[in-house]
Amino acid sequence: xxxxTYTWAQFIPEFTLVGLATLILMADCFLPKxxxxxxxxxxxxxxxxxAFFMNxxxxxxxxxxxxxxxxxxxxxxxxxxxxxTCEAVSGTDSxxxxxxxxxxxxxxxxxxxxxxxxxxxxxxxxxxxVVTLSSYVLAGYFRRNQGSIEAGVKYLILGxxxxxxxxxxAAWYYGMTGTFLLDAAVVYHVFxxxxxxxxxxxxxxxxxxxxxxxxxxxxxxxxxxxxxVYQGAPTPVSAFLAVASKTAGFAVLCMLLAPFADMQLVxxxxxxxxxxxxxxxxxxxxxxxxxxxxxxxxYSSIAQAGFIMVxxxxxxxxEAQAQVASYLTAYLLxxxxxxxxxxxxxxxxxxxxxxxxxxxxxxxxxIAFLITVAFASLAGVPLTYGFIVKFDSFCALVNAYALEDMxxxxxTLLIIMIIGAAAGFYYYFKVIREMYWEKxxxxxxxxxxxxxxxxxxxxxxxxxxxxxxxxxxxxxx
Amino acid sequence: MDxxxxxxxxxxxxxxxxxxxxxxxxxxxxxxxAMCMALSFAxxxxxxxxxxxxxxxxxxxxVYAGAILVLFLFVVMMLDVKSEEANLSNLPRAIIGVVIxxxxxxxxxxxxxxxxxxxxxxxxxxxxxxxxxxxxxxAATAEGELSGGALPQxxxxxxxxxxxxxxxxxxxxxxxxxxxxxxxxxxxxAVALGRKIRKD
Numbered sequence: 001x002x003x004x005t006y007t008w009a010q011f012i013p014e015f016t017l018v019g020l021a022t023l024i025l026m027a028d029c030f031l032p033k034x035x036x037x038x039x040x041x042x043x044x045x046x047x048x049x050x051a052f053f054m055n056x057x058x059x060x061x062x063x064x065x066x067x068x069x070x071x072x073x074x075x076x077x078x079x080x081x082x083x084x085t086c087e088a089v090s091g092t093d094s095x096x097x098x099x100x101x102x103x104x105x106x107x108x109x110x111x112x113x114x115x116x117x118x119x120x121x122x123x124x125x126x127x128x129x130v131v132t133l134s135s136y137v138l139a140g141y142f143r144r145n146q147g148s149i150e151a152g153v154k155y156l157i158l159g160x161x162x163x164x165x166x167x168x169x170a171a172w173y174y175g176m177t178g179t180f181l182l183d184a185a186v187v188y189h190v191f192x193x194x195x196x197x198x199x200x201x202x203x204x205x206x207x208x209x210x211x212x213x214x215x216x217x218x219x220x221x222x223x224x225x226x227x228x229v230y231q232g233a234p235t236p237v238s239a240f241l242a243v244a245s246k247t248a249g250f251a252v253l254c255m256l257l258a259p260f261a262d263m264q265l266v267x268x269x270x271x272x273x274x275x276x277x278x279x280x281x282x283x284x285x286x287x288x289x290x291x292x293x294x295x296x297x298x299y300s301s302i303a304q305a306g307f308i309m310v311x312x313x314x315x316x317x318x319e320a321q322a323q324v325a326s327y328l329t330a331y332l333l334x335x336x337x338x339x340x341x342x343x344x345x346x347x348x349x350x351x352x353x354x355x356x357x358x359x360x361x362x363x364x365x366x367i368a369f370l371i372t373v374a375f376a377s378l379a380g381v382p383l384t385y386g387f388i389v390k391f392d393s394f395c396a397l398v399n400a401y402a403l404e405d406m407x408x409x410x411x412t413l414l415i416i417m418i419i420g421a422a423a424g425f426y427y428y429f430k431v432i433r434e435m436y437w438e439k440x441x442x443x444x445x446x447x448x449x450x451x452x453x454x455x456x457x458x459x460x461x462x463x464x465x466x467x468x469x470x471x472x473x474x475x476x477x
Numbered sequence: 478m479d480x481x482x483x484x485x486x487x488x489x490x491x492x493x494x495x496x497x498x499x500x501x502x503x504x505x506x507x508x509x510x511a512m513c514m515a516l517s518f519a520x521x522x523x524x525x526x527x528x529x530x531x532x533x534x535x536x537x538x539x540v541y542a543g544a545i546l547v548l549f550l551f552v553v554m555m556l557d558v559k560s561e562e563a564n565l566s567n568l569p570r571a572i573i574g575v576v577i578x579x580x581x582x583x584x585x586x587x588x589x590x591x592x593x594x595x596x597x598x599x600x601x602x603x604x605x606x607x608x609x610x611x612x613x614x615x616a617a618t619a620e621g622e623l624s625g626g627a628l629p630q631x632x633x634x635x636x637x638x639x640x641x642x643x644x645x646x647x648x649x650x651x652x653x654x655x656x657x658x659x660x661x662x663x664x665x666x667a668v669a670l671g672r673k674i675r676k677d
C-alpha cells in the first residue's frame with residue numbers, strides 16, 4: 001500500500017500555533033491578574049510570527065498564509081469586541097472566561113495549516129476535524145446569547161452530518177482504490193485500468209468527499225447553515241467562519257479536484273456547473289431581502305463561493321489554485337473590513353441591523369468611506385481589487401468554452417453570473433445608501449473609532465485600492 | 478469460521494444496528510433513544526468482531542457503550558429531560574426528506590451492487606472475514622500497488638492490536654499527533670462552555 005510521507009519539520013508552524021494557544025490557556029489558568037486583552041495581542045502577534053516559519057514550497061502555501069492572516073485579524077477583532085464578549089459570557093464587566101476566544105482560533109488555524117499540506121485523505125480528515133471542532137465551540141461561545149447557542153447547535157448538527165458524508169466518502173475512496181493517497185495516478189488507474197464498475201464507486205466517493213468540502217465553502221446544497229450561524233455567532237467568529245473556514249474549504253476542494261486537472265470529465269463538470277449556478281442564485285437573490293448586516297454577509301459568503309467555484313470549472317491545476325487564492329485574498333480584505341465595521345457599530349449602537357449604519361457619512365465621514373470601499377469591493381466596483389478578481393472569474397468561464405460540447409451549460413452559467421453580479425450591486429449598496437442618504441437621528445453620536453479597528457480597516461482598504469488599481473496602471477490584467 | 482454463518486450474522490447485526498439507529502431518531506423519549514443507541518453500538522461492535530477486528534469491537538463497547546453512553550444517560554436522568562413534544566407534522570418537508578434519503582440510499586445501493594463480486598454470491602464483506610476467500614473476488618481487484626479491496630489477513634492472535642499500534646505510531650504518526658489538536662480543542666471547548674462563572 002502506498003501512503004503519503006510527511007516530515008515533522010513541515011509542521012513547525014502548526015506546532016507553533018498550538019503552542020501559542022496552550023501558552024494562552026496556561027497563562028489564563030496561572031496568571032489570573034493578567035488582563036485578558038493582553039492574550040489577544042499576544043495571540044495575534046504570535047500567529048503572524050508563525051507565518052514566518054512557513055516555507056513557500058507547499059502547493060497550497062497561499063491558502064495557508066491567508067488562513068494565518070485571517071486568524072490574526074479574527075483575534076484582533078475579538079480584542080475590540082471584548083466589551084460584548086464579557087457581557088455575553090459572564091454577564092458582568094468581568095473578563096473572566098473570555099480567553100478561549102483568543103486561543104481556539106489559533107488551534108483551528110493550526111488545523112487549516114496542516115490541511116493545506118495534506119497529501120492523503122487521512123491527514124485531510126484529521127486536520128479538517130481540528131478546524132470543525134474548534135468552530136463548533138466558537139460558534140456557541142456566547143452562552144448567555146440565545147442566537148449564539150442556536151448557531152452553535154445548528155453548526156454542530158449540520159457539521160456532524162457533513163463530516164459523516166466525508167468519512168463515508170473516504171471509506172468508498174479506500175475501497176475503490178486501496179489507498180488514501182490523493183494523486184492523479186490513482187485517478188487514472190481507477191478510470192482506465194480497473195473494472196468499469198469501480199469508477200462508479202469512485203465517483204460516488206468523490207461526490208461524498210466534495211459534499212464534505214462544500215459544507216465548508218458554503219456551496220449549495222450545503223449552504224443552509226451559513227445565514228443562521230453567521231447571524232447568531234459572535235461577530236469575530238462569524239468573520240473567522242466567513243474567511244478562514246472558507247479558505248480551508250477551498251483548499252480541500254482544490255486538493256480533491258487537483259488529480260482531475262488533466263482530464264475533462266464531463267459528468268463531473270456538469271455537476272459543478274449546476275451547483276455553481278444554484279449557489280450563485282441562492283446567495284445573490286437571498287441577500288436582496290436581508291436587513292441584518294451579518295446575515296447579509298452570510299448570503300454574500302454563499303454568493304462569493306459561487307464566483308470562486310467558476311475558477312475550478314475552468315481547470316483545477318496550479319493556475320486555477322492561484323486564481324482561487326487571489327479571489328480569496330480580495331474576499332478576506334473586504335469581508336474582514338466589513339466585519340470590523342459591524343462589530344464597531346454593534347459595540348457602540350447596540351444593533352447589527354443595516355439601519356444601524358445610518359448617517360455614518362455625516363457623523364464619521366472617514367470610517368464611512370472605508371466601509372464604502374469594503375462593500376464596493378465585495379460588489380465588484382472598478383478600481384477595487386474585488387473588481388479585478390470578479391473580472392477574472394468571468395474570464396475563467398469564457399476560457400472554459402474551449403470544451404465545446406458544454407457551451408450551452410456555460411452560457412446559462414454566464415447569464416446567472418451576470419444576474420448575480422448585478423444583484424450584488426443592489427444589496428451591498430444598501431449599506432452604503434444607509435450611510436449617506438439617511439438622516440441622523442437625534443440620539444446618534446459620532447462613533448469613537450478603536451485603534452485596532454481603525455488600523456486594520458485602513459490597511460485592508462489601502463490594499464484593496466492598491467491591488468485594484470495597480471493592474472490597470474501597469475496594463476497587465 | 479463457516480462462511481454462511483458469518484454472512485448471516487453480519488446481516489443480522491447490521492440490520493439491528495440500522496433499525497436501532499432509526500429508533501434513536503424516531504423515539505420521542507430520550508431514555509428510549511439512548512437505549513436504542515446502546516443497541517446500535519453493540520451490534521456495530523458485533524459486526525467488527527465478525528470482521529476479525531476484535532480490538533476495534535472491544536474499544537467500541539468500552540468507549541461508546543461503556544463510557545459515552547453512560548455519561549449520556551446520566552445527563553438525561555439528572556436534567557430530567559421531558560419527552561419531546563409532538564410537533565405539528567410538516568408533511569411537505571417530511572416528503573422532501575424521505576425522497577432525498579431514498580435517492581441517496583438507492584444511489585449507494587446501486588453503486589454497491591455494481592461492484593464485482595456483489596451479486597454472484599461473493600460478498601465483499603465476507604472477503605474480510607473468511608479465510609479461504611480469494612483476493613480476486615473482493616471489492617477492489619487490480620494490479621500493481623494501487624490495488625485495494627480486501628484487507629490483508631491477520632495471521633496471529635491479537636495481530637490486529639499489533640497492526641493497529643504499528644500503523645498508528647509509524648506510518649500515521651503525524652496525523653495522529655494532529656488529531657490530538659482536535660482533542661485539545663474539544664477539551665478546551667467543553668471547559669469553556671460548561672464552566673460556572675464566578676460572580677464576585
